[in-house]
Amino acid sequence: GAVVSQHPSWVICKSGTSVKIECRSLDFQATTMFWYRQFPKQSLMLMATSNEGSKATYEQGVEKDKFLINHASLTLSTLTVTSAHPEDSSFYICSALSQPSPLHFGNGTRLTVT
Amino acid sequence: KQEVTQIPAALSVPEGENLVLNCSFTDSAIYNLQWFRQDPGKGLTSLLLIQSSQREQTSGRLNASLDKSSGRSTLYIAASQPGDSATYLCAVGQGGGADGLTFGKGTHLIIQP
Numbered sequence: 311g312a313v314v315s316q317h318p319s320w321v322i323c324k325s326g327t328s329v330k331i332e333c334r335s336l337d338f339q340a341t342t343m344f345w346y347r348q349f350p351k352q353s354l355m356l357m358a359t360s361n362e363g364s365k366a367t368y369e370q371g372v373e374k375d376k377f378l379i380n381h382a383s384l385t386l387s388t389l390t391v392t393s394a395h396p397e398d399s400s401f402y403i404c405s406a407l408s409q410p411s412p413l414h415f416g417n418g419t420r421l422t423v424t
Numbered sequence: 425k426q427e428v429t430q431i432p433a434a435l436s437v438p439e440g441e442n443l444v445l446n447c448s449f450t451d452s453a454i455y456n457l458q459w460f461r462q463d464p465g466k467g468l469t470s471l472l473l474i475q476s477s478q479r480e481q482t483s484g485r486l487n488a489s490l491d492k493s494s495g496r497s498t499l500y501i502a503a504s505q506p507g508d509s510a511t512y513l514c515a516v517g518q519g520g521g522a523d524g525l526t527f528g529k530g531t532h533l534i535i536q537p
């Protein structure tokens with residue numbers, strides 16, 4: 311079945327540094343990739359939608375200059391958390407879409423900013 | 425703006441019981457509805473996907489129903505097992521599936537051995 315690989319699965323970084331998270335569709339081409347964030351005991355919240363070769367569309371309240379999304383190919387999207395702060399500590403999950411198939415999710419990245 | 429609510433927030437039952445998890449959504453113009461399972465600190469496992477034209481889907485001991493007009497879905501788990509313990513998330517898709525999913529906060533389920 312379709313597989314989405316997300317890397318790293320967990321990362322600890324110091325405040326002020328940047329962290330890049332990769333999301334790859336391994337056996338299909340994803341026309342659209344979505345990035346979600348989940349705080350403890352909260353639901354997943356959509357951060358942004360990215361289509362290959364175009365700028366990402368960010369949800370209201372998500373800073374596009376802080377959360378840089380690049381979707382350079384049909385199998386890879388990256389999320390870079392720039393100048394990370396402790397309040398950015400969260401669980402980040404990507405998902406990939408290749409219609410008419412349903413969404414496929416990565417296993418998530420646990421980010422801890424110290 | 426679509427809002428998804430899941431009731432109950434938490435549930436603890438003895439092994440072997442049948443149980444029902446509830447999901448409601450405010451905008452009935454949905455493309456599909458999915459139920460996911462999330463284990464602590466892990467990603468999502470898709471359990472069942474119901475298209476807007478469908479009324480239910482079944483997989484093993486799981487059955488999900490959809491009443492789009494009333495904005496409700498239920499996940500029925502038969503003969504629960506300790507391995508079913510997890511958080512169950514309901515998510516609604518709109519915009520032909522290209523708008524991402526709107527998630528509920530989940531039901532944290534514990535099956536007591």
